[in-house]
Amino acid sequence: MGLQDLIVTPIYLLLLYALAFWIRPKVTNKDTRKYFIPGLTVKFVGAIALGLVYQFYYGGGDTMNYYNWGAKIVWEAFLDSPTKAISLITAGAEYPADAFQYASRIIFFGDLPSYSIVRVAGLLAIFTLNSYYAISVCFGAVSFAGTWALFFALYKYCSPIVHRTALAVLFIPSVFFWGSGILKDTITFSALGFFIFSLLEIVKWRRVTSLNFFILFISSYLLYHIKIYIALSLIPGAVLFVYIFYFSRAVKNTVLKILLTPILLVGVLYSMYFAALKLGEDNRKYSLDSMIETARVSAEWLYHVSRVEGGSGYSLGDDDFSPPGLVRKFVPGVWVSLFRPYIWEVRNPVMLLTAIESLLLLWLFGYTLVKTGFVSFFGFLIKDPLMSFFFLFTIVFCFAIGVSTFNFGSLARYRIPVIPLFAYSLFFVQFKRQDSRR
Structure with missing residues (x-):
């Protein structure tokens, strides 16, 4: 934990909380409003706790590798030349010629799913002055966006159990711990939340809009690109959901x-x-x-x-x-x-x-x-x-x-x-x- 973490992280927490209070009236109602800020808070706690555990208990690990051998190198490239940092963030499978000396040090280069996390963390490193914990709370905010979408979709599906829905989706410790920091799991869990939200909007609530289809497409792409086994596991259940929903509405005869x-x-x-x-x-x-x-x-x-x-x-x-x-x-x-x-x-x-x-x-x-x-x-x-x-x-x-x-x-x-x-x-x-x- 460096000096920039102690200075920049509180600033980003204040900015993110201010943004949350501004957004809250637009995405909540009288039943769900009281869970919004606590749900965001546990994401921030999980993101910071994950970093502390990996830094001081494990002495390293995936999240630290994404930072030390990914985001930090993008930051160094940015200090050298902003165009080199942009080349690293937008790089494909081949090393960018103008930033080879930096790309060759990124251990995730060539592993596109892992490099996706480096892209996001590297971009955030530029705006957070390379603060690991500030980047982490930004990842926590991204995770919360998808988590809240999932919570609100399930609340709409069965509103009488709103308290139990909040417990299941927002406040399970392992979920907000492992799903909030600089890890693939943070992005994929958020994508899963948006996937279920958009699927319910289109199929259950019949809100067939371009926005919902866009959310469905982007979330599916992220799941496929970052952790394909999640996408493969979703296919049979999602197909079954669509089949049963339209099947039960179309066929009224029990014997049939x-x-x-x-x-x-x-x-x-x-x-x-x-x-x-x-x-x-x-x-x-x-x-x-x-x-x-x-x-x-x-x-x-x-x-x-x-x-x-x-x-x-x-x-x-x-x-x-x-x-x-x-x-x-x-x-x-x-x-x-x-x-x-x-x-x-x-x-x-x-x-x-x-x-x-x-x-x-x-x-x-x-x-x-x-x-x-x-x-x-x-x-x-x-x-x-x-x-x-x-x-x-x-x-x-x-x-x-x-x-x-x-x-x-x-x-x-x-x-x-x-x-x-x-x-x-x-x-x-x-x-x-x-x-x-x-």
């Missing part, structure tokens, strides 16, 4: 719905498979075979590093990543992503917080399941188009990260897109149960 449901499910599965095939044609790295191999190599490497360094590794039983092996890992993969680490698996203080959160999430799931009943629980999820979307996204995404991470520290960060949606789904089912009893 039952007969047509298998056709609907086959269509969703085919859409998912077709999207994966087309993606593999465009980029061999993301073909089905390559993704399975990438998952295997990633899992084995992270588990090996965890064992060597005494870290927080886990295993799903075997190293068989063939189709039958992946089928066997399906339930354990989803389970570990949502409900582990257990308390007895804790190896460090940060992991303890994740374990407590996982335990509370397991309790909430068990409580909702017992109170609602197994059949009724899944009945509420399946009957509602948005809950079907969230449920399918949750199991697909959790399986994907569960079988490819094998490290609790990384898993705590990777899983933040699904935790708010899963918690909201449980609160929604509780409300539907109470409503049906009334």
Whole structure:
């Protein structure tokens, strides 16, 4: 933490709070207004806390690398020549000739998803006098924009549970910690919030405007460009949401719905498979075979590093990543992503917080399941188009990260897109149960 952090960061906090108070009347109502500033505040707390933990506890890591070997170099180029900094920010896959001496030092150059974070952080470095923590709170503000869009969309969908919606979307500690600093997860979580917001605006509320389609396009592009596995996990759920929504409105006969449901499910599965095939044609790295191999190599490497360094590794039983092996890992993969680490698996203080959160999430799931009943629980999820979307996204995404991470520290960060949606789904089912009893 340097002198510029102590001077510039408070100034940016004041400016961002002033902007927030100016915007608040335009994006809130009497039910949601009281959550706006607290929701923004926890994002700022998360952004600063993330930097402090990585700087003083871990002694480095991804967020520090994006700064030290990315944004800081852009700042140095700017001091040399503003045009060189612009060349770095707008560079493609090849080194810019006029800024080669700087681009060659950026360790993320050539890795386009990671370099996207360098572009944003480097641009912010110019306006914040290269203050890491000022850049971080700006990332936190970007994260809050998408988070608020998600919160407001889910509030509109079921306004009676506004308090529980705020808890699920705005105030889960791991989400505002891992999703607020200089990381890919900050941008992708914000993009996910805008994606769901625009999808609901277009499909549910029938606001078919150019702005909503623009938001949908940009958010989809960011998810695809920065973390493609999030985009792939969204495809089946989003398709199912659109299908069910229009299907339930068009077909009123119950018997006909039952007969047509298998056709609907086959269509969703085919859409998912077709999207994966087309993606593999465009980029061999993301073909089905390559993704399975990438998952295997990633899992084995992270588990090996965890064992060597005494870290927080886990295993799903075997190293068989063939189709039958992946089928066997399906339930354990989803389970570990949502409900582990257990308390007895804790190896460090940060992991303890994740374990407590996982335990509370397991309790909430068990409580909702017992109170609602197994059949009724899944009945509420399946009957509602948005809950079907969230449920399918949750199991697909959790399986994907569960079988490819094998490290609790990384898993705590990777899983933040699904935790708010899963918690909201449980609160929604509780409300539907109470409503049906009334």
